[in-house]
Amino acid sequence: MTPAAQTRTPAVSLQNARLAFGERTLWRDLQLDVAPGEFVAVLGPNGSGKTSLLKVLLGQLNLSDGTAQVAGRSARAGNSDVGYIPQQKSLDAGVPLRGRDLVGLGVDGHQWGIGLRNRARRRRIVDEVLDEVGAQHFADAPLGTLSGGEQQRLRVAQSLVGDPKVLLCDEPLLSLDLANQQLVSGLIERRRRTYDTAVLFVTHEINPILPMVDRVVYIVDGKFRIGHPREVMTSQVLSELYQTDVDVLHVRGRLIVVGTGDAVDALGSTGDHHPGEDH
Incomplete structure (x- = not known):
């Protein structure tokens, strides 16, 4: 994170944020500003509200109290300022989609009909992000024939098609071997350093990304700590x-x-x- 980034509008801002489901409060009074280019790891046991935090920023869940903003505007669904990378889940061999089709869904998800109105532009956008993640050589293969690491590389590409200001990563290294963990985390790190993209990275295992992390948000039973890894861990x-x-x-x-x-x-x-x- 550069000094200039600290003076700009936060990429993510949560103010007095509380999230509850019925009588159970996952977290309250959460104050968090994430600067452009900052890498924040979100840690904690299952059920602590890590994924729910991402869902709030994706516009899929509403806060019980407080505010959530992305790039200076209220969090909402279908926001092209947000890229999302989910867990790696192997796809069945019978899935008819090709790699570039999966990436193209990221283009169509933010604007109805963009693929139909300007196919050449759509293909150019897809090719650019495939190049960025080094996936051109298997982009036309059926998804079900690709390895877990190759599929996850395509999900990273899909998250980048809208040129997002924020990358939300939900356990994207889960089930990957060490080599592919390094490859995928390296792609995310290169993106944030090249384009000043903020990263919120939910994980159960901080070690693969520890050299990249600027701050940690650690949530347990409604309590949390925020700070540099050496302060929190x-x-x-x-x-x-x-x-x-x-x-x-x-x-x-x-x-x-x-x-x-x-x-x-x-x-x-x-x-x-x-x-x-x-x-």
């Missing part, structure tokens, strides 16, 4: 959030969290993680 802070003893170890540039229950699973440091619906 400490034994004291996580023990306070989880209300139990948690140790954070620094081993060869990686963070290892040792605790109990969700305190262990929150960073994927031990055991198997079985993702569920995250409200």
Whole structure:
């Protein structure tokens, strides 16, 4: 994040934000301004409200209190200022779409009929983002024949077709091997540094993206901490959030969290993680 970025309109702004489902409040009094080009990791156990935070910014959920803005305007559905990268989910071999068809859906999603009115422009936009993520050589292959890493690279391309000011990433490295984790996270990092695109990155495992992260938002049971990883990812802070003893170890540039229950699973440091619906 450059000094100039800090003086511009926030890419994302949440003020006095509260989100509740019935009697259960996921988080309250959330104050967060994300500057252009800033990389923010959103951490916490299942059910803490990480994905719901992204859904608010996508215009899919309304806050219970407070305001949510993207690029200076209220969060809304179909906002071309927002790119979204979901989890990697393998597609069935029978899916008839090609790679470039998946990417093209990102063009059509923001403006009805753009593909019909100007097909040449649509193809140019798709080709440009395919080039950006290095996916031209498999863009015409059926999606079901592509590897998980190749499919996820296409989802990154799809998120970029609107030239977004903000990238919202929901566990985009899940189920990818180490090489493809590095490839996909590298594409996201290159985008934000080249175009000053802000990134909100929901994850259970911070280590693959740790060198990129400017700040962390860590949410547990309605409580949260925001700050640089070295300020938030400490034994004291996580023990306070989880209300139990948690140790954070620094081993060869990686963070290892040792605790109990969700305190262990929150960073994927031990055991198997079985993702569920995250409200």
